[in-house]
Amino acid sequence: MCGIVGYVGFREAYPVLVKGLHRLEYRGYDSAGVALVNGNALNIYKTKGKVSRLERFAETQNVGGNIGIAHTRWATHGEPNDVNAHPHCSESGTLAIIHNGIVENYAVLKAALVENGYTFRSCTDTEVMVQLIEYVRSSNGCTLLEALQIALRQVVGAYAIALIDKNDPDRILAARRSSPLVVGLGNDEYFLASDATPIVEYTDKVVYIDDGEIAVIDRGKPLRVVNFDNVESTFDVRRLEMSICQLEKGSYPHFMLKEIFEQPSTIRDCIRGRINIEADRVTLSGAFDNRERFLAAQRIVIVACGTSWHAALIGEYLIEEMCRIPVEVEYASEFRYRNPVIHNSDVVIDLSQSGETADTLAAVELAKSKGAFIFGVCNAVGSSIPRATDSGAYIHVGPEIGVASTKAFTGQVTVLAMLALTLAREKGSIDREQYIATIRHLVQLPQLIEGALKLDGQIRELSKIFTYARNFLYLGRGYNYPVALEGALKLKEISYIHAEGYPAAEMKHGPIALIDNEMPIIVIATADSLYDKTVSNIEEIKARGGRVVAIVSEGDTVVRGIADYVLEVPQAPEPASCIVSTIPLQLLAYYIAVNKGRNVDQPRNLAKSVTVE
Numbered sequence: 001m002c003g004i005v006g007y008v009g010f011r012e013a014y015p016v017l018v019k020g021l022h023r024l025e026y027r028g029y030d031s032a033g034v035a036l037v038n039g040n041a042l043n044i045y046k047t048k049g050k051v052s053r054l055e056r057f058a059e060t061q062n063v064g065g066n067i068g069i070a071h072t073r074w075a076t077h078g079e080p081n082d083v084n085a086h087p088h089c090s091e092s093g094t095l096a097i098i099h100n101g102i103v104e105n106y107a108v109l110k111a112a113l114v115e116n117g118y119t120f121r122s123c124t125d126t127e128v129m130v131q132l133i134e135y136v137r138s139s140n141g142c143t144l145l146e147a148l149q150i151a152l153r154q155v156v157g158a159y160a161i162a163l164i165d166k167n168d169p170d171r172i173l174a175a176r177r178s179s180p181l182v183v184g185l186g187n188d189e190y191f192l193a194s195d196a197t198p199i200v201e202y203t204d205k206v207v208y209i210d211d212g213e214i215a216v217i218d219r220g221k222p223l224r225v226v227n228f229d230n231v232e233s234t235f236d237v238r239r240l241e242m243s244i245c246q247l248e249k250g251s252y253p254h255f256m257l258k259e260i261f262e263q264p265s266t267i268r269d270c271i272r273g274r275i276n277i278e279a280d281r282v283t284l285s286g287a288f289d290n291r292e293r294f295l296a297a298q299r300i301v302i303v304a305c306g307t308s309w310h311a312a313l314i315g316e317y318l319i320e321e322m323c324r325i326p327v328e329v330e331y332a333s334e335f336r337y338r339n340p341v342i343h344n345s346d347v348v349i350d351l352s353q354s355g356e357t358a359d360t361l362a363a364v365e366l367a368k369s370k371g372a373f374i375f376g377v378c379n380a381v382g383s384s385i386p387r388a389t390d391s392g393a394y395i396h397v398g399p400e401i402g403v404a405s406t407k408a409f410t411g412q413v414t415v416l417a418m419l420a421l422t423l424a425r426e427k428g429s430i431d432r433e434q435y436i437a438t439i440r441h442l443v444q445l446p447q448l449i450e451g452a453l454k455l456d457g458q459i460r461e462l463s464k465i466f467t468y469a470r471n472f473l474y475l476g477r478g479y480n481y482p483v484a485l486e487g488a489l490k491l492k493e494i495s496y497i498h499a500e501g502y503p504a505a506e507m508k509h510g511p512i513a514l515i516d517n518e519m520p521i522i523v524i525a526t527a528d529s530l531y532d533k534t535v536s537n538i539e540e541i542k543a544r545g546g547r548v549v550a551i552v553s554e555g556d557t558v559v560r561g562i563a564d565y566v567l568e569v570p571q572a573p574e575p576a577s578c579i580v581s582t583i584p585l586q587l588l589a590y591y592i593a594v595n596k597g598r599n600v601d602q603p604r605n606l607a608k609s610v611t612v613e
């Protein structure tokens with residue numbers, strides 16, 4: 001949460017910073033601000049609200065200068081208001097800082113600073129950092145870099161920060177611990193940001209800063225990276241593979257809709273080079289290269305949050321079915337704090353779109369410390385989780401910008417299916433016929449998804465009937481149970497309607513009491529091995545006057561005769577089928593949220609990348 005951007009070079013900094021903030025707004029959008037050094041002035045403009053509000057405010061201000069830092073906030077300490085917005089300034093007005101993360105010991109540090117005569121304007125933990133740095137510098141008579149190093153040794157918590165000094169208009173210092181930080185290397189200019197999206201338009205050369213490192217970014221000089229003890233670190237310059245059109249909405253009204261419609265091509269990208277259809281062979285190299293470790297595992301634990309956790313549940317079904325290895329799926333936030341039993345023979349799979357989710361990252365560290373083998377399945381290339389794991393696989397679906405995850409979910413399930421197939425073949429636990437059939441259906445997924453996307457118009461109309469429903473129930477069985485959970489989450493997060501996902505057969509153990517003709521019940525009833533049982537569940541709902549929207553396979557006649565509304569998706573066996581069934585649920589949530597006038601891409605209180613616990 002929170003996005004940080006910085007620039008030093010020959011251009012006007014303000015346009016670069018504001019454009020960067022727009023790109024990072026998915027990370028938090030309750031306030032925004034910018035600090036620019038111009039001549040010997042440090043100009044700070046900040047306001048509650050979105051980046052566009054900051055822009056309107058700054059129109060009448062002096063935004064000149066070719067060095068600056070900027071921030072878009074997701075509030076942790078202190079309500080979203082103008083004062084708590086970043087950048088924060090030191091007591092003397094010389095230093096300005098932006099911060100993504102949480103300073104856990106801020107209260108102790110603040111009390112000590114107050115005793116030393118410092119006053120605070122905001123309620124943030126970030127202001128404590130900048131005051132501490134200034135205090136260390138003035139009391140030790142040291143350089144800003146030395147003061148930063150000393151101060152950061154006292155700070156407990158997570159941070160990516162950028163710091164400027166109005167008396168040194170050629171330098172930005174940026175440091176990280178547990179929050180992401182990327183430096184872009186241009187010709188005679190530098191960019192820094194929470195991820196590469198604000199940078200890609202200017203340069204494709206980037207350096208990912210590691211935990212415990214400080215980037216010393218000087219105009220006209222080579223980048224230096226040092227640790228808190230001032231030891232120089234070597235670093236790799238990476239090439240970005242991102243393109244600008246991936247970061248723009250194109251002709252779509254929202255990123256979410258664009259990302260839903262991108263799924264045929266993102267799945268193609270996801271399987272490219274991994275499935276060889278001529279040879280009927282799938283090889284997920286990260287898993288194949290470590291097959292001994294996987295196949296020797298007593299169990300596999302998959303840790304994730306939110307939508308990624310739903311994909312993990314499908315992964316559990318797939319791996320257990322094809323590989324006959326026991327799998328447990330854990331919420332990362334529970335796993336990391338409940339003292340779990342982890343053996344060094346375990347394989348822990350960390351599933352995360354952003355690769356930055358704080359709880360999932362902490363789960364990686366915990367499992368690693370117990371000797372488990374860690375495999376990451378992520379989307380954001382170069383993010384923290386892939387860099388902390390032993391091996392892994394990217395899902396390659398391109399940047400996902402809508403806060404509601406769509407194409408990442410289908411990409412994650414596809415990668416987990418390829419992982420299960422790779423291991424099952426090596427283990428000999430899958431028969432050749434099933435292996436080949438599953439591969440062929442994965443290859444057909446883009447066309448199958450295209451078929452499901454044809455429901456767009458029908459779902460747009462259907463959504464009008466349900467816009468004002470106050471509660472929804474989503475039901476599914478087997479592979480479609482996690483799909484039901486995912487459908488409910490999509491609706492909740494972007495429309496703010498209460499929705500619950502449930503295994504269809506569990507309905508009679510409680511939720512059946514909720515059924516009336518007010519609450520729409522979405523049932524995934526595609527033609528699979530549990531179809532007849534799901535049909536019985538629909539009968540149970542109808543017998544109690546419930547209203548059913550059923551997702552069925554093309555040609556279905558039975559459910560059509562019982563349900564109130566049906567949405568037909570192309571027929572496919574698992575796991576392709578559960579990916580296809582997800583598409584109408586994404587569209588339904590999208591159109592209901594649009595009908596309600598919600599901010600689909602930036603729903604209230606949420607952020608795309610949850611880098612705080």
Ligand code: M6R
Pocket residue numbers: 305306307308351352353354355356357360403404405406489490493606608609610
């Ligand atoms: O980046 P991650 O996959 O680790 O994110 C996990 C969740 O925060 C994320 O899936 C969240 O639930 C989404 N907003 C769901 O649409």
